[in-house]
Amino acid sequence: MSKAKALPLMETDVAACCPPLDERALTPEEAERAAAMFKALGDPVRLRLFSQIASHPGGEACVCDISDVGVSQPTVSHHLKKLREAGLLTSERRGTWVYYRVAPSVMASMARSFSVSG
Amino acid sequence: MSKAKALPLMETDVAACCPPLDERALTPEEAERAAAMFKALGDPVRLRLFSQIASHPGGEACVCDISDVGVSQPTVSHHLKKLREAGLLTSERRGTWVYYRVAPSVMASMARSFSVSG
Numbered sequence: 001m002s003k004a005k006a007l008p009l010m011e012t013d014v015a016a017c018c019p020p021l022d023e024r025a026l027t028p029e030e031a032e033r034a035a036a037m038f039k040a041l042g043d044p045v046r047l048r049l050f051s052q053i054a055s056h057p058g059g060e061a062c063v064c065d066i067s068d069v070g071v072s073q074p075t076v077s078h079h080l081k082k083l084r085e086a087g088l089l090t091s092e093r094r095g096t097w098v099y100y101r102v103a104p105s106v107m108a109s110m111a112r113s114f115s116v117s118g
Numbered sequence: 119m120s121k122a123k124a125l126p127l128m129e130t131d132v133a134a135c136c137p138p139l140d141e142r143a144l145t146p147e148e149a150e151r152a153a154a155m156f157k158a159l160g161d162p163v164r165l166r167l168f169s170q171i172a173s174h175p176g177g178e179a180c181v182c183d184i185s186d187v188g189v190s191q192p193t194v195s196h197h198l199k200k201l202r203e204a205g206l207l208t209s210e211r212r213g214t215w216v217y218y219r220v221a222p223s224v225m226a227s228m229a230r231s232f233s234v235s236g
Contacts, residue, residue, distance in 0.1 A: 021165075022172035022225065028188075031162040031169070038165065042157025044149040047139075051149070054140035055235075070146075107140065111232035114225045 018109040020117040034113065037106075040086035045069055046079045050088065054102045062097035136227040141235040152231065155224075158204035163187055164197045168206065172220045180215035 018034055019026070026034065041047050048069050053061045066076050080100055083089045089100045136152055137144070144152065159165050166187050171179045184194050198218055201207045207218045 021169045022177075022220070024169070024173050026166050026169040028162065028166070031165045035160050035162040035165045038156045039160025042153050042160040044146065044153040047149045047153045047156065048144050048146070051139045051142070051144040055142050059140075102140070107232045107234050111229050111234075114229035114232070116225050116229075 018113040020115050021113050023117040037086050037088060037110070040083050040088055043079070045071055045075075046083055049076065049079055050083060050102070053089065053100050054107075060099045060101040062099045064097055136231040138233050138235040139231050155204050155206060155228070158201050158206055161197070163189055163193075164201055167194065167197055168201060168220070171207065171218050172225075178217045178219035180217045182215055 019030065041050060049066060052066055052069075053059075056065060063073055063076055063080070066073075069076065071079075080089065080091070084091055084100070087103055088106055090103045091098050091100050093099075137148065159168060167184060170184055170187075171177075174183060181191055181194055181198070187194065189197075198207065198209070198216075202209055202218070205221055206224055208221045209216050209218050211217075
């Protein structure tokens with residue numbers, strides 16, 4: 001029980017989400033999981049935030065590091081929450097700020113979606 | 119002029135769309151292009167249609183080949199149009215049916231988005 005609790009749920013979901021899209025028809029469950037991630041990235045501002053965090057030195061960034069996406073800081077925070085809820089980012093509060101990084105295995109799982117099978 | 123016209127516009131866009139997301143912050147223009155593709159895949163039914171077409175023998179399928187996504191044929195056609203408009207599928211009419219296949223370079227470009235740079 002405590003072992004199951006220690007396992008981050010979203011990470012598991014992400015790892016299971018993404019068979020190569022040209023390998024076979026996705027099941028409804030696989031499609032639900034993967035579509036939720038694509039949907040989160042399907043907004044230009046959220047995609048720019050994701051790329052700012054993914055490319056930030058050390059692989060993490062706080063709202064204070066985000067620049068020039070043309071929306072207010074509360075809107076940035078709202079979009080970061082959406083990305084986190086979709087399992088794409090993880091967050092950790094340290095002092096005043098919440099730091100975001102790309103969730104483990106997201107890049108590899110998404111790359112696998114588009115790897116050409118067979 | 120005729121040469122420029124011969125080049126499929128969407129294909130060019132897709133090829134230009136997708137620098138690795140962890141390489142640098144996307145420009146607004148790159149984010150617009152890539153987000154449009156992610157948004158099109160951000161629906162479970164569209165994602166299942168995409169995977170059915172991508173995994174179909176010969177790499178192409180018509181509406182007549184699509185099975186079991188739980189929506190009517192007109193709705194399937196509507197979703198396929200959205201995927202085509204996003205540059206993810208190409209289509210060709212042959213006889214009674216329109217055949218869809220994954221647009222050239224889509225799999226490679228999207229995989230590149232999630233390749234780990236550096």
